Amino acid sequence: MQVHNTSSTDAAETSRLELAGIGVRFGGIVALDDVCLRVPPGSVVGIMGPNGAGKTTLFNVICGFIRPGSGSMSFDGEPFAPVPHRLAARGVARTLQGLGLFNGLTALENVTAGASGRHRAPFAAGLLGLPPAARSNRQAVADAAALLDEFGIGSYAHALPSALPYPVAKKVALARALISDPTLMLLDEPAGGLDQADIDDLRELIGALPRRAGGTVSVMLVEHNVDLIMSVCDHIVVLDFGRVISQGSPDEIKADPVVAQAYLGDREAS
Ligand SMILES: Nc1ncnc2c1ncn2[C@@H]1O[C@H](COP(=O)(O)OP(=O)(O)O)[C@@H](O)[C@H]1O
Ligand SMILES: [Mg+2]
Known part of the structure; x- marks a missing residue:
């Protein structure tokens, strides 16, 4: 199966999914704050962040279980207002x-x-x-x-x-x-409870997903296993306290001190 190289046209390409300014509050808690991200066709986008960062809330917004208080979404270039029981039909x-x-x-x-x-x-x-x-x-x-x-x-x-x-x-x-x-797959901590050999198996399986259906399937992956997310994702978005604190290639994320700090939890100490 051919995987076309879109590097020169990425910016102009229609996103599979695009989120702009998404905000969710639960009472006094800001679970998501002005979240903007895009998922290109045929890519694996990782969502990282410490516990409570808003990862599951983000998936719930994309699935229509939670209606955001602000912001907008589009799917394949069309306005997207997800309804849970119609998601499969929507792809x-x-x-x-x-x-x-x-x-x-x-x-x-x-x-x-x-x-x-x-x-x-x-x-x-x-x-x-x-x-x-x-x-x-x-x-x-x-x-x-x-x-x-x-x-x-x-x-x-x-x-x-x-x-x-x-x-x-x-x-x-x-x-x-x-x-x-589906043309968009949301995977919530697929490596949870697996040992290293099974995680290696899973890495191959997830890495092959975008090549299905002519190379247009997109994957969003919430995962705590940093090795897995770094090795399988094209692009990573890091959330902390509901905000996007960093996004980029795995190498850019690895090198970003802001990310390390969020994970070390030493914000008070620094
Ligand atoms: N249904 C809810 N009611 C109230 N607070 C919630 C609810 N769901 C999530 N939260 C809060 O929103 C924040 C983000 O939670 P969540 O999206 O589950 O984080 P993560 O999946 O990154 O661990 C947390 O502070 C959490 O306690
Ligand atoms: Mg969660």
């Missing part, structure tokens, strides 16, 4: 912190369930002479099985979540998000 998928799998469904059924939100034209069904619902359900099961195979966990297709090793369950959760063919 946005999210994995939750932890797993969020349905305990009563097998791995395959969990992934298939992720397809329910996507709305496909019934064109292919018509060609095959099938009623649209039957066609789309059969297609969803086939797509789910293909994703499990792609992730190397096809042998777990008929296992319940309680029987899955944790790293396998994490991949099932990722497959469930991917099956709706």
Whole structure:
């Protein structure tokens, strides 16, 4: 699959997602303050920041669970006012912190369930002479099985979540998000609870996400594992107390003393 180099046209390119001046307050707490960022198509953007910095709130705003008090968003150049139950149809998928799998469904059924939100034209069904619902359900099961195979966990297709090793369950959760063919994926601490070998596996998997669908899939990644975020992201945004305190390439973030200071928590001492 070809990944086109957009370095010369980046500035003019339409953003997958753009946030301008986003502000969220919870009573007296400012959870997000004038947050501006852009996520280009086919890129991995990392969101870092100490606990309480506003990372989860940011994802909740993008998913429509929290309506910001100020600011605006656009998606593929159009004004974006997200509604949670219409996100999949809009091309946005999210994995939750932890797993969020349905305990009563097998791995395959969990992934298939992720397809329910996507709305496909019934064109292919018509060609095959099938009623649209039957066609789309059969297609969803086939797509789910293909994703499990792609992730190397096809042998777990008929296992319940309680029987899955944790790293396998994490991949099932990722497959469930991917099956709706999102163009923007939000991953909330995907490395949580994984050991180093599984994190290396995850790094490859996340690094390959943007190359799907012709290289236009964008990923936003909230992650505490600094090695993972530094190695997989094209661009990193650092939040502290709800404000963007730094953003840039992984190397720029590593070299920024403001970031180190936020993480060391020595602001009073300095
Ligand atoms: N529903 C809520 N009600 C009140 N305060 C909240 C709520 N959600 C988050 N906060 C506060 O907003 C700030 C940002 O929280 P959060 O987005 O969860 O941070 P992070 O994910 O970076 O750890 C914190 O001070 C947190 O206590
Ligand atoms: Mg959080």
